[in-house]
Amino acid sequence: MKTPDLGRVDAHEKVTGTASYGADRVPDDLAYAMFAVATIGKGRTVSIDTAAAEAVPGVRLVLTRFDEDELRGPGFLMGGGFAFQSLQPLLSDVVAYRGQPIALIVADTLVAATEAADLVRARYEIEPFAVGIDDEGATSVLQEEALPWFPDVKVGDAETAYAASPVQIDETYLHPAQHQVPMELISSVVQWKGDRLVVHESTQNAGALRHGVAAQLNLDPADVDVISPYIGGGFGSRNALQPHIGPLALAARRLRRPVKLVIPRRQTFHTGSFRPVSRHRIRLGADPSGRLLAALHDADHQTSRHDLYPAMYTEITSRLYAVPNFGGRQRLVQTDVQTPGFMRAPNEGPASFAFESAVDVLAYATGQDPVELRLANDTATDPVTGLPFSSRHLAQCLTRGAERFGWQKRDPRPGSMRAADGSLVGLGVAVGAHPVLVAPAVARMSAGADGRVTVGVDGHEMGQGIRSAIALLVAQDLGVPVQDVVVRVGDTRVAPQHLTAGAWGTATALPAVHKALRELRKRLGAGDTGTVEVAAAVRATGHGSPEVEVTSVGPGQPPEMLDRSRAGLFSAAGPVFPDFTAFSWAAHFVEVRIEATTRRIRVPRALCVADCGRVASPVTAASQVRGGVIWGISEALRESSEVDPRFGGFLNTTLEEYPVAVNADIAEIDFDFIDEPDLLLSEVGVKGLGELTMIGVAAAVANAVFHATGQRQNRLPIRIEDVM
Amino acid sequence: MMKTSPTAGRPAGLVETAFTVNGEQVRFELDPRESLLDVLRERLVLTGTKKGCDQGHCGACTVHIDGRRVVSCLTPAVQVAGRDVTTIEGVAAPDGTLHPLQQAFVDCDALQCGYCTPGQVMSGLACLAEGHTETDGDIREYMSGNLCRCGAYIGITAAIRRVADQTKQTEV
Ligand code: FES
Ligand code: FES
Numbered sequence: 029m030k031t032p033d034l035g036r037v038d039a040h041e042k043v044t045g046t047a048s049y050g051a052d053r054v055p056d057d058l059a060y061a062m063f064a065v066a067t068i069g070k071g072r073t074v075s076i077d078t079a080a081a082e083a084v085p086g087v088r089l090v091l092t093r094f095d096e097d098e099l100r101g102p103g104f105l106m107g108g109g110f111a112f113q114s115l116q117p118l119l120s121d122v123v124a125y126r127g128q129p130i131a132l133i134v135a136d137t138l139v140a141a142t143e144a145a146d147l148v149r150a151r152y153e154i155e156p157f158a159v160g161i162d163d164e165g166a167t168s169v170l171q172e173e174a175l176p177w178f179p180d181v182k183v184g185d186a187e188t189a190y191a192a193s194p195v196q197i198d199e200t201y202l203h204p205a206q207h208q209v210p211m212e213l214i215s216s217v218v219q220w221k222g223d224r225l226v227v228h229e230s231t232q233n234a235g236a237l238r239h240g241v242a243a244q245l246n247l248d249p250a251d252v253d254v255i256s257p258y259i260g261g262g263f264g265s266r267n268a269l270q271p272h273i274g275p276l277a278l279a280a281r282r283l284r285r286p287v288k289l290v291i292p293r294r295q296t297f298h299t300g301s302f303r304p305v306s307r308h309r310i311r312l313g314a315d316p317s318g319r320l321l322a323a324l325h326d327a328d329h330q331t332s333r334h335d336l337y338p339a340m341y342t343e344i345t346s347r348l349y350a351v352p353n354f355g356g357r358q359r360l361v362q363t364d365v366q367t368p369g370f371m372r373a374p375n376e377g378p379a380s381f382a383f384e385s386a387v388d389v390l391a392y393a394t395g396q397d398p399v400e401l402r403l404a405n406d407t408a409t410d411p412v413t414g415l416p417f418s419s420r421h422l423a424q425c426l427t428r429g430a431e432r433f434g435w436q437k438r439d440p441r442p443g444s445m446r447a448a449d450g451s452l453v454g455l456g457v458a459v460g461a462h463p464v465l466v467a468p469a470v471a472r473m474s475a476g477a478d479g480r481v482t483v484g485v486d487g488h489e490m491g492q493g494i495r496s497a498i499a500l501l502v503a504q505d506l507g508v509p510v511q512d513v514v515v516r517v518g519d520t521r522v523a524p525q526h527l528t529a530g531a532w533g534t535a536t537a538l539p540a541v542h543k544a545l546r547e548l549r550k551r552l553g554a555g556d557t558g559t560v561e562v563a564a565a566v567r568a569t570g571h572g573s574p575e576v577e578v579t580s581v582g583p584g585q586p587p588e589m590l591d592r593s594r595a596g597l598f599s600a601a602g603p604v605f606p607d608f609t610a611f612s613w614a615a616h617f618v619e620v621r622i623e624a625t626t627r628r629i630r631v632p633r634a635l636c637v638a639d640c641g642r643v644a645s646p647v648t649a650a651s652q653v654r655g656g657v658i659w660g661i662s663e664a665l666r667e668s669s670e671v672d673p674r675f676g677g678f679l680n681t682t683l684e685e686y687p688v689a690v691n692a693d694i695a696e697i698d699f700d701f702i703d704e705p706d707l708l709l710s711e712v713g714v715k716g717l718g719e720l721t722m723i724g725v726a727a728a729v730a731n732a733v734f735h736a737t738g739q740r741q742n743r744l745p746i747r748i749e750d751v752m
Numbered sequence: 753m754m755k756t757s758p759t760a761g762r763p764a765g766l767v768e769t770a771f772t773v774n775g776e777q778v779r780f781e782l783d784p785r786e787s788l789l790d791v792l793r794e795r796l797v798l799t800g801t802k803k804g805c806d807q808g809h810c811g812a813c814t815v816h817i818d819g820r821r822v823v824s825c826l827t828p829a830v831q832v833a834g835r836d837v838t839t840i841e842g843v844a845a846p847d848g849t850l851h852p853l854q855q856a857f858v859d860c861d862a863l864q865c866g867y868c869t870p871g872q873v874m875s876g877l878a879c880l881a882e883g884h885t886e887t888d889g890d891i892r893e894y895m896s897g898n899l900c901r902c903g904a905y906i907g908i909t910a911a912i913r914r915v916a917d918q919t920k921q922t923e924v
Contacts, residue, residue: 035858042866043854043873045800045840052799138794139785211804211812211867211901260802260867261901293805491865491902647861651904655864658903683809683899690896691905692889 035647037499037510038258038489047258050230051215051290058217059088061276061289062141063129064148065298069676070157070364072121073130073150080147081133086140089279090148091132094118099274102240104335104367110240110596111269112301113367115334118275123152124334125365126677127298129271134279134287157364159671161305161330168328171358174336181342181412186355189322193313195393199386201310202743203378204668205330205678206303207296207686208371212260214296218276219286225252225277230259232267232488234518234525239596240269245277249596254525256518259490264370265300266490267529272299297681301369302669304330304337308382310345313353318394318401322353325383331360332367341379343603344461344723347611348383350407364676370529372659376462376723381663381744384458384727388734397440398457398731399430410609418610418708419715421639422459425615428700429457429637433617442738450624454736457617460723463603464610464706464715465532466582468590469540470523473502473548474575479563481506482514483544484522486593487537491655492718493648494533498541500645501712505545507559526593532600532716534644539710540580547576583607583709608708612715613639616660618728622736627748629733631661633696634725641715642705653699653721660725662689665745771832773798774842782830789813789824792839800840800870804899811898814871814878815839821878823897840870843877853877856914862907868900876912885916 041047064081066073078090101116103109117129131148135141158165172179190196216229225247231237234254242249259266272289280287291299306329313322323346329339342356371377391398406423409416430436438455439445445453469486476482481502489495495515503510516522517537526536549556551574552565566574581589584606585599593599603610617635622628634657643649666687672679680686699721705713730741737751766781773796780795789806792798792815801824804812808826815824816838843851850858853876863869875898879885884894891909900908 036861036863038866039858039861039863040850042863042869043850043857044844045798045870047866048799049802049867051803052793054794054797054799058794137783138790139783143785209901211802211810211865211899213803213805259865261865263901290803293807293809491863491867493864648864651861651864651902651907654906655903658905682807683805684807688899688901689903689905690899691909692892692896694892694903694905697906 036493037496049212049258049260050228050256051217051288053217053228055217055219055286057285059134059136059283059285059287060138060141061132061134061279061287062145063295064131064133064145065295066123066126066128066130068123068152068154069126069159071123071155072153073123074153075151076130077149078131081144084140084144084147086136087133087144088136088283089134090144091275091279092118092130094275094278098278100244102244102269102271105236105268105598106338107335110236110243111271112369113332113335116271116274125298126675127295132275132279134283157676159363159365159673159676161307161328161361161363166361166363168359168361171339171360174360175338178338178340180356180358181346182355183346183412184353186322186324186353189353190311190313190324193321194316195314197312197386197390197393199310199389199742201308201382201385203306203381204744205305206371206667207669208263208265209683209686209688210261210263210265213290213293214270214300215290216273216276217286217288218273218280220280223251227252227254227273229254229256229273230266231256232259232262232490232529233527234488234520235593235596236527237269237273238520241273241277244274254520256488259488262490263372264374264529267370267527270300293683294681297678298366301367303371303374304368306330306378308341308378310382310386312386312390314390314394316394318390318396318404320349320351320405323351324355326357328359328361330363330368332365333362335367336360337368340375343463344376345379345383346412347410348459348461349405351411354411373719373723376460376719377663377726380458380460380724381726381730384724385730388731399426399435402426402459413604413609415607415609418608419639419641419704419706420613421702421704422613422615424702425613425637425639426459429615429617429635432698432700433635435617442735447621451621452736454620454732454734455617456728456732456735457615458724458727458731460614460616460720461611462716462720462723464535464612464709465600465602467526467532467536467600468579468581468585468593469536470577470579471540471544472522472575472577473544474573475548475552475562475566476573477563477566479508480512480514481508481562482516483541484516484519485537485540486523486526487517487533488528489517492533492652493645494537496648497534497644498537501538501541502545506562508562524594526599535714535716538644538712538714540578542712543578543580544576547578551576610706610709610715612641612717612720614720614724616724616728618725618732620729620732620736622751627751629665629746629751631695631729633698635698636721637700638717638720639702640717640720641709642713643701643703644714649701649717650699652717654697656718656721657697657725658689658694660722661693661729663722663744664726664729668745767830769830769833771835771837773837774839784828784830786829787825788827788829788832791829792824798839798841802867802870804868811875812868812871814874814898816874816878821875840873843873852918853911853915856911860907860911860914862911863904864902868898872898872900872908879912880916885912888913
């Protein structure tokens with residue numbers, strides 16, 4: 029059954045400006061906060077002069093240090109904790125990176141808080157620092173030694189098989205650091221209601237915020253509410269507790285006033301995570317026909333001094349093709365920055381850029397068509413585990429895509445195609461994959477005498493359309509109008525609110541909602557299928573508003589994972605499940621044009637054919653594809669966070685100096701879905717889409733640029749000077 | 753709609769400023785450093801207008817002053833004395849009926865997270881009024897001051913195109 033086209037259920041709020049994001053609250057007696065930040069690359073504060081700041085009229089509080097017993101460390105998300113990094117500013121004199129907060133100012137007005145923050149002066153003891161992965165002082169560790177629970181992928185004997193391969197490709201790729209820059213700034217309104225702490229903050233992980241801030245302040249998590257109905261873009265930047273919330277809560281308690289903090293755009297480049305720099309050496313061994321015999325993927329991956337943010341690049345590069353021998357080796361390079369972290373397609377984006385660029389090199393080295401070479405290396409089983417893939421329609425994505433894109437009209441010779449205006453034309457292809465992860469979920473569903481159905485479930489609405497997908501599922505199942513379905517997500521008052529990321533949101537929430545529907549039907553005395561007259565059925569039960577609660581876990585996940593999720597801890601599982609391995613798959617086709625005189629690179633059209641299981645909500649899925657492809661174009665041609673070798677930290681910390689794709693950069697983006705439910709995974713059959721749609725785009729762009737110019741592009745972003 | 757915020761501890765040099773917002777008269781004692789954006793959001797609680805950068809780079813804060821689009825984060829509020837400000841809250845009809853451009857945004861799914869959307873709608877209205885809709889390329893250029901990190905650009909362009917074509921038809 030195909031899902032009908034129905035719009036986004038919260039579009040009306042969004043076009044009228046009534047959707048309420050973190051900072052869109054102005055409680056009475058609100059005070060405004062601002063951070064002053066460190067201006068050195070590394071060292072310690074010797075003294076902090078706050079006198080001038082305190083003298084600004086309207087300033088109520090200037091805090092430079094908290095006690096360990098009033099504010100504890102939050103723990104690193106990937107190390108069993110709650111926060112994007114373990115380091116909590118304002119607990120010691122240590123400055124680990126430029127831009128680290130050194131004082132918190134709270135004032136009656138925003139202008140007073142801003143003025144005061146500018147007046148904070150610190151004296152420092154400066155230490156040498158390293159901000160680039162090749163800088164002196166950067167140190168590296170082998171990931172599988174430092175983090176044995178994130179082992180490298182190894183299959184067969186890749187070194188030997190590579191050495192014996194008749195065709196050898198050996199290429200190194202550099203992917204820059206990048207920042208998520210969602211349009212909504214990092215911001216919170218923090219408020220005490222008696223002993224209850226209420227945090228309004230747009231987050232992808234309300235559960236970690238609740239438990240993390242409770243642990244930091246020694247509160248009962250049950251006394252913390254985190255409310256995040258809408259998120260102005262997440263992309264990984266809001267997937268953990270941020271270090272401002274604890275200090276804000278303490279300031280609000282001292283002042284007995286609600287406090288709002290909107291972190292200025294410049295500061296956001298240092299106050300949250302970012303995509304780390306990574307370097308990838310890809311070696312491919314093949315026979316003369318291009319059949320892969322071995323692949324080796326060595327990655328250097330930036331992290332901070334205080335946390336080891338793991339790399340998982342080889343998780344997908346080992347599975348794109350039937351490679352009998354695979355050798356992964358990932359090194360973590362420690363630098364003096366805040367801890368990097370997840371940004372849309374965190375591992376898969378850079379990994380696919382590198383690997384799929386190398387596969388294109390192999391196609392040219394063996395004289396094969398890049399689509400045909402990929403088809404010839406297809407696999408139905410997971411080469412790493414030997415398990416079947418729960419579903420893999422990648423070959424179909426490629427053939428359908430080639431047909432739809434007009435690939436057969438491509439002259440494979442580099443530099444051979446020109447447009448009427450003299451621009452060089454290049455067509456490129458690449459594939460992508462994203463692991464299917466699922467997390468435990470709790471769903472609570474009630475039906476009212478007015479016929480409305482309310483569902484509260486684990487999940488966060490960050491624009492991907494989870495609210496619409498849930499509403500649609502309920503409406504279709506019960507045969508009720510979609511307007512009669514009320515969806516509550518991102519709210520710790522209705523469900524634990526496990527992290528929504530890795531495109532698992534919908535794949536996690538929908539099975540729980542599906543299960544709740546079965547229970548609700550029983551409570552309403554309705555059959556397992558067919559339309560339900562909700563209002564009449566509710567009245568017949570004699571209860572005001574029958575409610576059911578169900579829990580769900582991913583395939584093979586032990587029920588204890590629910591307890592972890594309820595404790596605000598990371599509890600997702602996959603992509604290897606007991607009986608199968610699950611990935612979503614995509615093929616991307618891109619056309620570039622390079623203007624003859626300016627060498628400006630444009631992308632007039634792109635096509636994505638995706639195998640994401642069942643399409644849960646066609647309208648929002650279409651937008652997800654377009655958004656993901658635009659991210660890929662932006663990754664390939666625009667985005668790079670430059671570090672400052674003189675003073676530490678990042679340099680281009682505004683939306684002007686950190687360009688992202690704008691409307692004029694984007695023309696036609698076509699897409700198609702295989703739309704086959706993955707029933708091994710769940711009854712609902714959805715895999716994941718949000719990240720998949722950008723994975724492979726950058727490689728397709730780079731391969732198209734090669735086709736247009738004959739110049740290989742081994743580093744991103746590709747700029748005019750790279751195609752001179 | 754007048755909301756007074758605490759003036760305790762305000763420095764001297766406040767400027768009494770009156771203007772209209774969505775047709776209603778407002779009057780404040782303003783610090784000359786206060787942006788129109790912050791006055792709209794924090795004093796008037798018109799939070800539909802968003803802050804995405806506070807530096808004039810993103811367009812999330814776009815409003816109309818006397819019918820022309822401006823970024824309200826770079827507009828000192830004292831400068832709008834005597835002018836008419838329109839925000840996203842003033843775009844739909846009083847009975848709640850969406851403006852055709854808002855409806856086109858819904859129909860074309862011209863949004864994801866929705867954070868840039870009020871600014872896109874305000875800029876889109878201006879783009880239409882300015883007549884920068886001859887080609888889709890024109891729309892893209894004249895809408896490029898409004899960033900959308902979710903990448904809803906194709907829907908945004910389609911929504912503006914739809915209204916431009918409707919308007920043309922009614923004019924013919
Ligand atoms: S907030 Fe005004 S342009 Fe970004
Ligand atoms: S809809 Fe999210 S930034 Fe535009």
